[in-house]
Amino acid sequence: MAEIGKDIHKAAELLKRGKLVAIPTETVYGLAANAFNPEAVLNVFEAKERPHFDPLIVHSSTAQWVKQHVAETSPMAQILMDEFWPGPLTLVLPKKPIVPDVVTSGLDSVAVRVPSHPMTQDLLRMLDFPLAAPSANPFGYVSPTTAQHVQDQLGDKIDYILDGGPTTVGLESTIIGFEEGKPVVFRLGGLSIDVIEEVIGKVELSLNQSSDPKAPGMLKSHYAPGKPLYFGNPGEMITDFEGKRIGFLGFMTRLEFLPPKQQLILSPHGDLHEAAVNLFAFMREFEKFPVDLILAEKLPDIGLGRAINDRLRRASVIP
Numbered sequence: 001m002a003e004i005g006k007d008i009h010k011a012a013e014l015l016k017r018g019k020l021v022a023i024p025t026e027t028v029y030g031l032a033a034n035a036f037n038p039e040a041v042l043n044v045f046e047a048k049e050r051p052h053f054d055p056l057i058v059h060s061s062t063a064q065w066v067k068q069h070v071a072e073t074s075p076m077a078q079i080l081m082d083e084f085w086p087g088p089l090t091l092v093l094p095k096k097p098i099v100p101d102v103v104t105s106g107l108d109s110v111a112v113r114v115p116s117h118p119m120t121q122d123l124l125r126m127l128d129f130p131l132a133a134p135s136a137n138p139f140g141y142v143s144p145t146t147a148q149h150v151q152d153q154l155g156d157k158i159d160y161i162l163d164g165g166p167t168t169v170g171l172e173s174t175i176i177g178f179e180e181g182k183p184v185v186f187r188l189g190g191l192s193i194d195v196i197e198e199v200i201g202k203v204e205l206s207l208n209q210s211s212d213p214k215a216p217g218m219l220k221s222h223y224a225p226g227k228p229l230y231f232g233n234p235g236e237m238i239t240d241f242e243g244k245r246i247g248f249l250g251f252m253t254r255l256e257f258l259p260p261k262q263q264l265i266l267s268p269h270g271d272l273h274e275a276a277v278n279l280f281a282f283m284r285e286f287e288k289f290p291v292d293l294i295l296a297e298k299l300p301d302i303g304l305g306r307a308i309n310d311r312l313r314r315a316s317v318i319p
Ligand code: AMP
Pocket: 054, 055, 056, 057, 090, 092, 104, 107, 109, 110, 111, 133, 134, 135, 172, 175, 177, 186, 187, 214, 215, 216, 217, 218
């Protein structure tokens, strides 16, 4: 098993030696390696069993640092950096040659982000290289939002888990790229689209491409828990599952016709931020519940609700 601790010096030493360290971010826990060390980055793919066509996000402590490895920053990208970094927004920009091909899966663009988690900020400032870090879970599975989630699934494959507590956003970053100068959303995430649109105006969505994805979060089936999950209207779906033990993942209220111990409610007060924080931990909890399957209710399709619905749809048996 990996050691879990709060020692950023130890984490920094391991990363300098090309080892893998799980790091807390505000979105989800990442599995980090020196982005400039291709061998270390290859080990990230191996530990996650992630296909090599699926590029990684490169994390730096400041926008200044990011600019050392991107070839150009458009005025609109600059506005987004100024407004939303550090925070749950990833930008896809043309890369400099210093970024190894293994990080970008051979693309000439690189996904970059400045995370806001204080512990990871301190760690990044101790390093003279950025960290390539996808979510710290086996490929295709639910992302980890606590150090223990990482331990449960990747503990035997990594050296150290830096414990920064439960993540405060709970969803992966929103990914924005540019096509012919126009901003395009590749993945919905922890920064909601309406907040982005208030700053740069209307943005196009380019989600849901199932082959040759620009972003793996675009794969139709992803983020899946260990039990079959069905997404939609529970009242309509329930008739299909007679004789099965049903788990219910609801937004605000329980279903009367199911035992309370088979149900988890994301936010009794109807707070979408709270729902996002709880989402992945609750999906994992159903694995220990005496249920055969999970019915997940659709949330209001606004703000963070859009990203939560996106994850539930992709986690479901029939995406
Ligand atoms: P994960 O770290 O597992 O949340 O996934 C990283 C996300 O960043 C994936 O959806 C990647 O495909 C996306 N990404 C990384 N590099 C690029 C790139 N050059 N172009 C488009 N998307 C990218």
